[in-house]
Amino acid sequence: MPRFYCTQPLVTGATVSLPSETVRHLQVLRLADGEGITLFDGSGGEYAATLTGIDKKRASAVIGAHSPREAELPFALTLAQALPEGAKMDWIVEKAVELGVAVIQPLAAQRSVVKLSGERAQKRHEHWQAIIEAACEQCVRNRLARLEPLAEFFRWIAAPTDQPRILFSPRATQTLTAWARERPPQAVTLVIGPEGGFSPDEETAALAGGATLLSLGERVLRTETAGMAAAAALAALWDRR
Numbered sequence: 001m002p003r004f005y006c007t008q009p010l011v012t013g014a015t016v017s018l019p020s021e022t023v024r025h026l027q028v029l030r031l032a033d034g035e036g037i038t039l040f041d042g043s044g045g046e047y048a049a050t051l052t053g054i055d056k057k058r059a060s061a062v063i064g065a066h067s068p069r070e071a072e073l074p075f076a077l078t079l080a081q082a083l084p085e086g087a088k089m090d091w092i093v094e095k096a097v098e099l100g101v102a103v104i105q106p107l108a109a110q111r112s113v114v115k116l117s118g119e120r121a122q123k124r125h126e127h128w129q130a131i132i133e134a135a136c137e138q139c140v141r142n143r144l145a146r147l148e149p150l151a152e153f154f155r156w157i158a159a160p161t162d163q164p165r166i167l168f169s170p171r172a173t174q175t176l177t178a179w180a181r182e183r184p185p186q187a188v189t190l191v192i193g194p195e196g197g198f199s200p201d202e203e204t205a206a207l208a209g210g211a212t213l214l215s216l217g218e219r220v221l222r223t224e225t226a227g228m229a230a231a232a233a234l235a236a237l238w239d240r241r
Contacts (some may be wrong), residue, residue, distance in 0.1 A: 003038040042144040073100040076187040082109035082194040097135035099231040105148045111196040130219045165185040165211040172215040185238035192227040
């Protein structure tokens with residue numbers, strides 16, 4: 001059954017007007033009055049709904065029964081990703097959501113080719129938020145991954161945190177899998193560098209801030225691959241349901 005994210009709170013028995021993006025999707029799918037869809041508002045669970053009053057520009061739905069179904073990892077996973085070049089960040093955001101990442105933190109690193117600020121940074125943030133919503137629709141997550149504002153690396157790494165930060169470095173002597181096997185599932189932040197990796201000054205600042213340097217094995221992974229490999233490895237080791 002087609003799934004759609006709805007920004008307004010959902011209540012069983014209510015009739016809601018659907019967003020224009022959803023209406024366009026309904027037209028592509030050629031759905032009609034009386035057909036069933038699934039709606040979620042990001043607060044948890046999902047609702048069965050029935051389309052009513054659909055036309056070329058508008059559509060509404062009657063909200064049915066609520067299901068508490070969730071598809072979240074049993075531990076909170078944050079991806080702190082230094083900005084890569086081109087459109088790689090779009091792909092990273094989409095796949096991070098599919099893999100269960102709960103928080104996405106874009107970082108401006110010294111070796112980041114892409115530089116964002118002001119209105120341009122805000123537009124990219126809105127673009128990535130839309131990708132998160134679409135990815136949640138596709139991968140049947142009912143809670144949206146939280147997208148943090150772009151942060152400068154040194155300022156972000158110096159801020160206190162209550163969860164481990166793992167920074168991947170070719171100089172690390174321990175692998176992520178060896179580290180994870182020694183610990184129970186827990187909230188963790190994966191810190192991924194841009195093309196060329198983090199600078200020596202950034203690694204030094206990360207260590208000073210309490211981060212742990214780990215590796216993903218003998219092969220050097222691309223920036224768009226490293227975070228996905230790490231997230232998948234932790235999910236395989238710690239998602240024991």
